[in-house]
Amino acid sequence: MRYIVDLHSHSGYAGGVGNISLAGVARTMALKGIDAFGVGDCLQPAWLEKLASLLEEREPGLHALRGAEGVEAKARFVMQTEVILTSAVASGGRKGTHTLLLFPNFRAAMAGVDLLRRWEVKLAMGRPFVKCRDAGDVAEKCSSLAAIDPAVMVIPAHVMTPQGVFGSDHPVDSLAEVYGEFAREITAVETGLSSDPALLALLPELDGKTLISNSDCHSEALNRVGREFTALEIPRPSYEEIVLAIRKRRVRYTAEFDPAEGRYFLTGHRAGLAGHGAAACWYSPDCLPPGGLCPVCGKPLTLGVLDRVLHLSKVQGGGRARQLGQTPPRQEGRTLAPLTEVLAAGLGTRSASGRKAAAFFDLVVKETGTEAELWDLSPADILARFTPLLPEKVVDALVQVRRGDFSFQPGYDGEYGRLRLGEKIGWFGHAVVEKAP
Numbered sequence: 001m002r003y004i005v006d007l008h009s010h011s012g013y014a015g016g017v018g019n020i021s022l023a024g025v026a027r028t029m030a031l032k033g034i035d036a037f038g039v040g041d042c043l044q045p046a047w048l049e050k051l052a053s054l055l056e057e058r059e060p061g062l063h064a065l066r067g068a069e070g071v072e073a074k075a076r077f078v079m080q081t082e083v084i085l086t087s088a089v090a091s092g093g094r095k096g097t098h099t100l101l102l103f104p105n106f107r108a109a110m111a112g113v114d115l116l117r118r119w120e121v122k123l124a125m126g127r128p129f130v131k132c133r134d135a136g137d138v139a140e141k142c143s144s145l146a147a148i149d150p151a152v153m154v155i156p157a158h159v160m161t162p163q164g165v166f167g168s169d170h171p172v173d174s175l176a177e178v179y180g181e182f183a184r185e186i187t188a189v190e191t192g193l194s195s196d197p198a199l200l201a202l203l204p205e206l207d208g209k210t211l212i213s214n215s216d217c218h219s220e221a222l223n224r225v226g227r228e229f230t231a232l233e234i235p236r237p238s239y240e241e242i243v244l245a246i247r248k249r250r251v252r253y254t255a256e257f258d259p260a261e262g263r264y265f266l267t268g269h270r271a272g273l274a275g276h277g278a279a280a281c282w283y284s285p286d287c288l289p290p291g292g293l294c295p296v297c298g299k300p301l302t303l304g305v306l307d308r309v310l311h312l313s314k315v316q317g318g319g320r321a322r323q324l325g326q327t328p329p330r331q332e333g334r335t336l337a338p339l340t341e342v343l344a345a346g347l348g349t350r351s352a353s354g355r356k357a358a359a360f361f362d363l364v365v366k367e368t369g370t371e372a373e374l375w376d377l378s379p380a381d382i383l384a385r386f387t388p389l390l391p392e393k394v395v396d397a398l399v400q401v402r403r404g405d406f407s408f409q410p411g412y413d414g415e416y417g418r419l420r421l422g423e424k425i426g427w428f429g430h431a432v433v434e435k436a437p
């Protein structure tokens with residue numbers, strides 16, 4: 001069966017205040033077509049206790065909301081957290097590497113809390129910092145976490161963002177430089193919003209690893225939950241089967257943002273930085289300013305994902321950098337434009353969370369069942385089903401996206417890329433200094 005998982009979120013739990021409602025998440029999951037969702041921050045003791053009161057195990061390792069009815073009863077939750085492993089790296093200084101952890105049940109999560117306590121990790125934050133001396137120590141700590149239960153997963157998170165293992169912050173050239181010997185035990189990495197299977201296919205080190213994709217969301221909003229996800233093939237729902245599918249690469253496809261929509265795709269500086277005022281600038285790899293220095297403020301630019309991927313591809317060997325954009329990915333990645341954004345673009349509004357876009361979202365999903373199923377329709381079907389239910393411009397936007405007739409003005413330095421319908425904006429040739437109006 002096809003089973004859709006989104007295994008990375010954050011509860012917003014810090015110092016006793018949770019911001020995310022699992023019932024709200026469950027309703028959004030039903031609209032988006034997500035079967036199982038990572039609870040986020042499951043090693044935060046107060047949140048873990050709350051989770052224990054909210055959830056009960058329904059299938060092995062999969063939890064449902066206690067006493068829920070209707071669509072809320074269908075949602076399944078997996079014990080999940082993200083930790084930041086900090087360690088000294090060869091390029092100097094200490095790197096903080098975001099790493100996803102999955103646990104098969106409450107008992108295993110509680111054992112994780114005990115380990116972190118023994119390492120004197122501060123647990124008040126939802127996403128704890130685990131201080132490690134060096135790669136050897138990272139390997140030892142990851143092995144200890146994995147030893148809690150054979151089904152515990154340790155997965156490098158959003159590998160290409162600045163806080164990911166391959167990101168621009170204290171850059172390294174291989175998984176082993178951060179994870180030491182444990183790099184060999186890693187069976188999967190998370191693509192993150194900034195990369196996808198086609199881009200990561202340029203990195204030989206990832207050849208044997210499964211690629212998964214998750215939303216990394218911090219809220220139950222429609223344009224957050226399941227904005228990226230992984231469609232697995234499993235015989236029956238259970239945590240164990242999810243883990244097996246990930247380890248054996250039984251992935252039907254990952255649903256991905258266009259990498260250019262990610263917040264760190266090109267190299268640049270966002271507006272509002274010291275010395276910038278309203279000016280922002282961004283550059284493609286073929287147009288970098290001398291020394292990678294910002295012409296506005298003179299400081300080093302925040303290196304983009306595209307530059308990092310091309311660099312890593314070169315140093316990891318295999319001569320794949322020239323295949324950018326033409327490598328058939330070894331794992332299917334479907335590029336999706338988030339429906340809320342498509343509707344906003346069709347309406348000519350900038351906000352994807354506006355009331356009108358939300359009302360149209362409900363209408364579309366009522367018609368198709370879930371957002372994921374909308375994109376299974378052909379362009380002709382979309383035209384037929386939504387005329388005259390939706391304004392013509394909105395139907396046109398849906399059809400354009402289904403046809404692939406869209407692109408993104410690339411994101412950079414924390415700014416998301418912007419959806420452009422009916423335009424093909426390439427990744428190269430950009431050297432832009434924009435003064436905001």
Ligand SMILES: [Zn+2]
Binds near residue numbers: 082098099157158163
């Ligand atoms: Zn993260």
Ligand SMILES: [Zn+2]
Binds near residue numbers: 273295296299
């Ligand atoms: Zn600057």
